[in-house]
Amino acid sequence: MGVVKFSTVTIGVGLLVLAFAHWLKLDYFYFAGYTILQFIVLATAWNILGGYCGYVNFGSAAFFALGAYSSVFMYKFYPLPVPVLVVIGAVVSGIVGFGMGYLTLRLRGAFFAIATLALAVVLQTLVVNWDYVGGSRGAYIVSPDTVDIAGFQINYIEYLFGLMLALALIALATARTIERSQLGFGFGSIRDDEIAAEASGVPTLRLKLIATTLSGAFMGMAGAPFPYYIGYLQPSSAFGLEYTVNSIAMPMIGGTTGWVGPLVGSILLGSLQQIATVTISSAVNLLIVGLLLVAFVIIAPNGLVGLAQEYLRPRRQR
Amino acid sequence: MDISVDLLINAIVAGLLLGGFYAAVTVGISISFGMLDIVNVAHPAFIILGSYIAYFINVNFGLDPIVASIIALPAFYALGALVYQVYYLSFEKRGQESLRGLAFFFGLMFVTEVSLILVFGVDYRYVKAAYIGPSIHIGLIDMPLRMLVPCLAALALFGVLELFVSRTFLGRAVMGVSQDQLALQLMAADPIRIKRIAFGISIATASIAGALLIIIQPIEPSVGREYIGRVFAICVLGGLGSMPGTLIAAMLLGVVESLTSTFYGPSWAPAVAFGVLLLTLAFRPAGLLGR
Numbered sequence: 001m002g003v004v005k006f007s008t009v010t011i012g013v014g015l016l017v018l019a020f021a022h023w024l025k026l027d028y029f030y031f032a033g034y035t036i037l038q039f040i041v042l043a044t045a046w047n048i049l050g051g052y053c054g055y056v057n058f059g060s061a062a063f064f065a066l067g068a069y070s071s072v073f074m075y076k077f078y079p080l081p082v083p084v085l086v087v088i089g090a091v092v093s094g095i096v097g098f099g100m101g102y103l104t105l106r107l108r109g110a111f112f113a114i115a116t117l118a119l120a121v122v123l124q125t126l127v128v129n130w131d132y133v134g135g136s137r138g139a140y141i142v143s144p145d146t147v148d149i150a151g152f153q154i155n156y157i158e159y160l161f162g163l164m165l166a167l168a169l170i171a172l173a174t175a176r177t178i179e180r181s182q183l184g185f186g187f188g189s190i191r192d193d194e195i196a197a198e199a200s201g202v203p204t205l206r207l208k209l210i211a212t213t214l215s216g217a218f219m220g221m222a223g224a225p226f227p228y229y230i231g232y233l234q235p236s237s238a239f240g241l242e243y244t245v246n247s248i249a250m251p252m253i254g255g256t257t258g259w260v261g262p263l264v265g266s267i268l269l270g271s272l273q274q275i276a277t278v279t280i281s282s283a284v285n286l287l288i289v290g291l292l293l294v295a296f297v298i299i300a301p302n303g304l305v306g307l308a309q310e311y312l313r314p315r316r317q318r
Numbered sequence: 319m320d321i322s323v324d325l326l327i328n329a330i331v332a333g334l335l336l337g338g339f340y341a342a343v344t345v346g347i348s349i350s351f352g353m354l355d356i357v358n359v360a361h362p363a364f365i366i367l368g369s370y371i372a373y374f375i376n377v378n379f380g381l382d383p384i385v386a387s388i389i390a391l392p393a394f395y396a397l398g399a400l401v402y403q404v405y406y407l408s409f410e411k412r413g414q415e416s417l418r419g420l421a422f423f424f425g426l427m428f429v430t431e432v433s434l435i436l437v438f439g440v441d442y443r444y445v446k447a448a449y450i451g452p453s454i455h456i457g458l459i460d461m462p463l464r465m466l467v468p469c470l471a472a473l474a475l476f477g478v479l480e481l482f483v484s485r486t487f488l489g490r491a492v493m494g495v496s497q498d499q500l501a502l503q504l505m506a507a508d509p510i511r512i513k514r515i516a517f518g519i520s521i522a523t524a525s526i527a528g529a530l531l532i533i534i535q536p537i538e539p540s541v542g543r544e545y546i547g548r549v550f551a552i553c554v555l556g557g558l559g560s561m562p563g564t565l566i567a568a569m570l571l572g573v574v575e576s577l578t579s580t581f582y583g584p585s586w587a588p589a590v591a592f593g594v595l596l597l598t599l600a601f602r603p604a605g606l607l608g609r
Contacts, residue, residue, distance in 0.1 A: 056420045058359070103600050109416050110357045111554070111599055117359060118547030122592040129585055191417075241543070245428050248421055256417075287432040294425035297418045298408045 006176065010169050018162055030157045034229060036270035037164040038222050042243060043250035043262035044171040045218030049211045050248070051256030052184060054191035055109055059100075059116030060247035062123045063093045063216045065238035067223025072133045072233055075141055082163060082225050089224030090217040097216020098209060105208045124239045138234030141227040160229050164222075171218050175259040178214075187211060219247075242286055246273075249293040255305030264304055324458040329580040330573055335465040337572025339534060341565050342472030342527045343545060344552040345479055349520035351550070352559035353496035354513050356405065357420055360427035362542035362549060364521055367430055368394065368528020369537050370438060376445040383445045384471055387529035391522050398521025401426070402514045427542070434539035442536035450533060468530035475526055479519075480561050492516045496559050544588055551595035557605030566606060 021029055042060055049055050067089030074080055074088060100119060104112040128136045147159045154162075178184045186207045189197035198204050227233045246269065254265025269289065276285035300307055343365060350358040368387060375386035409419035449463040483489040491512045494502045499509045531537060552571055556563030571594060579587040598605065 050417065054417050056417055056424075058424060103596055107599060107603050110351075110420070111603070113357065113420055114359070114546075114550045114554075115595060115599065118550065118592045118595055121544060121547050122589045125586065125589045129583075241428065241431075241540075245424070248424060252418075252421055283432060283435055287429065287436065290425050290429040290432055294422060294429060297422045297425065298404065301412075301414060301418055 003177075007173065010173055014165055014169050017165060021161065022158070027157060030155075030161045032274045034157070034161050034164050035274065036266060037161070037168045038226070039246055039250060039266040039270045040168040040263060041164070041171045041218055041222040042247040043254070043266045044168075044175050044259065045215045045222070046247040047251040047256055047259075047262045048175060048178065048218070049215040051251050051258075051261070052178065052187035052191065053208060053211045055105070055208065055211070056113040056248070057116050057212075057215065058113055058244060058248075059119040060219055061239045061241060061243040062116070062120040063097065063219035064223035064226070064243050065120075065123060065127070065235075066093045066096055067220030068226040068233060068238045069127055069133055070220070071224045071227050072139050072141065075227065076132060076139070082160070082228055086163070086167065086221050086224040089220040091220075093220025093223070094213045094217030097212040097214075097219075100216075101209045101212035105212065106205060120239055120244070124235050127235045127238075134233070136235060138232055138237075139227070140232050141230075143228045143231065156228075160225055163225055167221055171221075172259055172263060174214070174218075175262075179259060183207070183210065242289075245286070245289055245293065246270075249289050249296075251303070252293055253296045253303055255303030257302065258305065261303050261305045268304075325580065326577075327458055328460055329576050331459050331461060332465065332580075333573030333576030334569055335461065335469040335572070336576055337569035338469030338472045339465070339530055340548060340552055340572050341476050341568035342468070342523065342530055344549045344556075344564055344568055345476055345561075346520040346523040346527065347549045347553045348556070348559065348561065348564045349479075349492070349516055349523075351553055352564075353492055354516055354520075355496070356402075356513075356517065358423055358517075358520070359420065359546060360423045360430065361520075361524060362545040363427040363430040364394070364397075364524035365528045365531060365545065366434065366537060366539060366542040368525040369532040370434055370443070370528075371525070372529035372532055373443050373445055373537075376447075382447055383529040383533055384467075384526070387525045390525045394525040395518040395522040398518035399514050401521065402517035406510060406513070431539050431542065438539065440538050440540075442538050443532070444536040445532050447533065464533055468533050471526070471530055475523065476561070476565060479523070482519075483561060488512070488515065493559075547588065547595060548591040551591040551598070554603075555594055555598045555605055557607040560605070560607040563605055563607030 021033065042064065046057060046060055049057050070089050070092045071082075071085045074085055080088075100115060101112070104115045127133060133139055143156050145156055146153045147156060148154075149159075178187070186197070186202050189200075189202050190204050190207060194204055223238070226238070230237070250265035250269050251262040252265070253269060254263065255261030269292070273285050273289065276288060296303060302309075343362075346364075347358065347361050350356045350361065368390065371390050372383040372386045375381050375389070376383050379386075381389075405419060405422065408414075409422060449467045451464070453460055453462040454466065455461075483493060491502065491507060492515075494507075495509050495512050495516070502509050502512070531541075535541075548571065552564060552567045555570070556565070556567035571591060574594070575587045575590045578590050
């Protein structure tokens, strides 16, 4: 599929989802759908670094919370429309991603993973001690009931849903573009054999920094509208471990080699969790995600997409 | 800010006691990450598991938590050996440890934590023992026994492991695996078996470290997360695979954290470890006593 055709299809799918949601007229669909779309953005962002370059980021929750808390800060300082906040969240998280990468990516890969794991704890400490953004008590965000767009009054949750849908499509389109560009081949060479890549003249450090910055920025984007969605933000919910585990589990379960994997993983796992949270309990639902993650990395290293490719390939080539 | 001498001295002593305990928490990572090159991010979760087992035995049978953790040692060793076997067959053998192996340990950590929440709930739990409560006073210095006992137990554990690594055949073989696996294979030793034993020992230390943790503070399942930054910071600062380095780094971090929480407030203490980790990675990635 060419770029024009793909963008047409993407925009078409987006409009269809919007029209369907509007026709359904069910607020719950928007709330549940928003969460799933948010996970599509997070999983795709994680996969740009994890799946394409082979570097594990354990700090998804930290980058997500950075986006969310930069929105809270702007809300207290000078309220801006949410799309602008998304850009601010992307810039803040992107800069932090770049900084983390710069300090740790010159060393062995494990150091980056460990540093990102610790980053979440430290940022949470900072936020808990920072009274301006609510400290440990949390912060209330009052969002309007409706938004005025070109003369139409749109429900706020519908507006946020539409925004997150656009972000998800942008993230997927970016991931697909990377995959087919020189950048994507560079990333792949790092994943397969970093020393060989370096020896053949691939600027590995620069590529890794591009990947961490992009990945962090998208996670920040996913977090920026979150305070408006939830209405009350406290550190333990913004830094929740479920964001980290989901953004790793979704690409791993879907398949890490292409943009389809995280999409499939987020939709399946996201819907499953929505159902499990309502019908069983949220702790059990997290246990399911953890067990699925462990099971998939052991049994199906290439995820559902890998299983499907294996199945569809002609018998002789197996 | 007014810094009085006795406050400063007490903060340093408390830091040293805390540091001794940190050494016990880190020694498992020092073996698995430092020597075997296995990035076991689930280690703190196993420590919390150890705490809960000590708690369970203490509450139901009235045994001392440290004795309870020694009883649980074989079970932890077996768990460690099993985890390594799965890890080796699924990831190390196929050369996929960097991405999927890490995700595997992360998943294990998460599953352990959520299971503990489901079984024990999120209330803080604590143990009962004679030495929790009283303190010893020596001049200006004030040493609570609930810090002193874990510190001494931790130093004992550390000493035993140091002797094991430096004096026994098996311990030297573990060092050999960390230096050159192929050379070991050429000398007709099975590196996988040695790594399995070493990883079993590293997880076994989590049982004792867990008992010490629950003596020092009441715990709930997510406390382990605070220790991830700490243990890796100590391990990296000390120099990967260096036991004396680990001890020095643990003491250093203990003192810095104790000073921070005395003079700036305890809520800042978790940030110290991360600062130490980043500064080490930026300026001296080999650590204090690294090779």
